[in-house]
Ligand SMILES: *[C@@H]1O[C@H](CO)[C@@H](O)[C@H](O)[C@H]1NC(C)=O
Ligand SMILES: *[C@@H]1O[C@H](CO)[C@@H](O)[C@H](O)[C@H]1NC(C)=O
């Protein structure tokens with residue numbers, strides 16, 4: 001009862017107190033070589049090309065927004081935001097799906113990135129990196145789902161290295177991890193507790209697989225989980241090997257808002273990594289703050305996304321601008337592929 005009341009109170013407060021989106025953006029330091037005007041002369045309409053394309057795609061499939069946001073997270077967490085996640089042959093890439101991210105990265109997201117890149121190429125030539133396309137697609141996924149329109153510094157170059165299975169596994173915090181385990185993993189890439197709470201808010205859209213939260217419902221209910229929520233999850237996932245999925249934010253599964261944090265206050269977070277944000281004293285207050293003030297969440301989310309979006313970026317003469325987001329450019333790859341392209345003379 002108390003939790004229902006709290007929920008109502010919080011929803012009512014959020015409704016009354018959310019002011020219009022802030023015009024200025026709080027920014028972390030911007031890495032040398034990245035800038036907000038990077039494609040100003042080489043692809044002046046880049047923003048509207050990306051937004052127009054995704055607007056149409058989301059009308060067909062709103063689930064794509066969460067999928068694209070996730071691709072950017074995975075890309076940045078594993079050896080930096082260099083589009084290595086898109087490479088066929090990468091442990092988390094579109095073809096060789098061997099590492100656990102397999103469970104969350106959807107083929108239609110990879111297709112959308114490739115289609116979008118092809119459209120940009122037709123309008124501007126091959127000047128925009130796949131890594132920048134991923135970062136912009138993530139931002140517009142957030143914005144078109146109702147979230148903040150944060151500004152994205154651009155100029156990333158595409159990486160030449162595949163992410164191995166081991167590197168992928170070691171870099172991505174699993175949904176079954178608690179805050180104590182996740183904080184040191186994030187600290188290695190200079191993200192802190194406040195980044196963790198803000199970035200976890202990406203779970204305000206999207207779905208989770210039974211396997212990712214079966215640790216909380218089998219063999220019995222995780223005591224930090226609401227009873228009714230638990231019962232419903234057991235219906236969706238009759239066994240721990242069920243291949244079903246369920247929404248990450250039960251209040252507004254397709255809207256980018258602060259309801260995810262209201263879920264946590266009501267002990268209706270799906271993953272251990274979600275609910276523990278409210279259980280751990282280092283992150284609890286921020287969860288409450290975000291549940292009470294959506295503008296504050298949006299502001300901090302934009303800040304942490306720009307911070308995360310600069311992890312291990314390649315700039316200047318490093319890396320390359322891929323011609324095909326799923327493959328390194330010919331001449332960078334094995335001899336047989338160079339031969340196949342018929343342009344080995346160029347290298
Ligand atoms: C990953 O996906 C592939 C193909 O979709 C599937 O064969 C494989 O079993 C999946 N791996 C895991 C760990 O789910
Ligand atoms: C990857 O991890 C597995 C087990 O965790 C280990 O046996 C293997 O040696 C590792 N491979 C590399 C290349 O580090």
Ligand SMILES: *[C@@H]1O[C@H](CO)[C@@H](O)[C@H](O)[C@H]1NC(C)=O
Nearest residue numbers: 176177178179180181276280
């Ligand atoms: C967090 O998870 C680790 C590893 O499973 C466990 O040892 C630890 O007790 C957990 N901490 C809390 C506060 O639940």
Ligand SMILES: *[C@@H]1O[C@H](CO)[C@@H](O)[C@H](O)[C@H]1NC(C)=O
Nearest residue numbers: 235236237238239242243244
């Ligand atoms: C999937 O979920 C539905 C309810 O949402 C349930 O009836 C069904 O048994 C589940 N299927 C599997 C394979 O777990």
Ligand SMILES: *[C@@H]1O[C@H](CO)[C@@H](O)[C@H](O)[C@H]1NC(C)=O
Nearest residue numbers: 210238239240241242243244
């Ligand atoms: C799940 O495992 C049980 C046995 O533990 C088996 O009977 C069932 O067929 C499995 N279901 C799926 C969807 O793999």
Ligand SMILES: *[C@@H]1O[C@H](CO)[C@@H](O)[C@H](O)[C@H]1NC(C)=O
Nearest residue numbers: 017022293294295296297299
């Ligand atoms: C909510 O957060 C915004 C952005 O940080 C802030 O300007 C505003 O004062 C906060 N509102 C309340 C009621 O605390």
Ligand SMILES: *[C@@H]1O[C@H](CO)[C@@H](O)[C@H](O)[C@H]1NC(C)=O
Nearest residue numbers: 087088323324325326327328
């Ligand atoms: C892009 O590269 C992938 C992986 O090598 C390949 O399967 C695909 O056909 C390529 N796409 C185009 C348009 O060349």
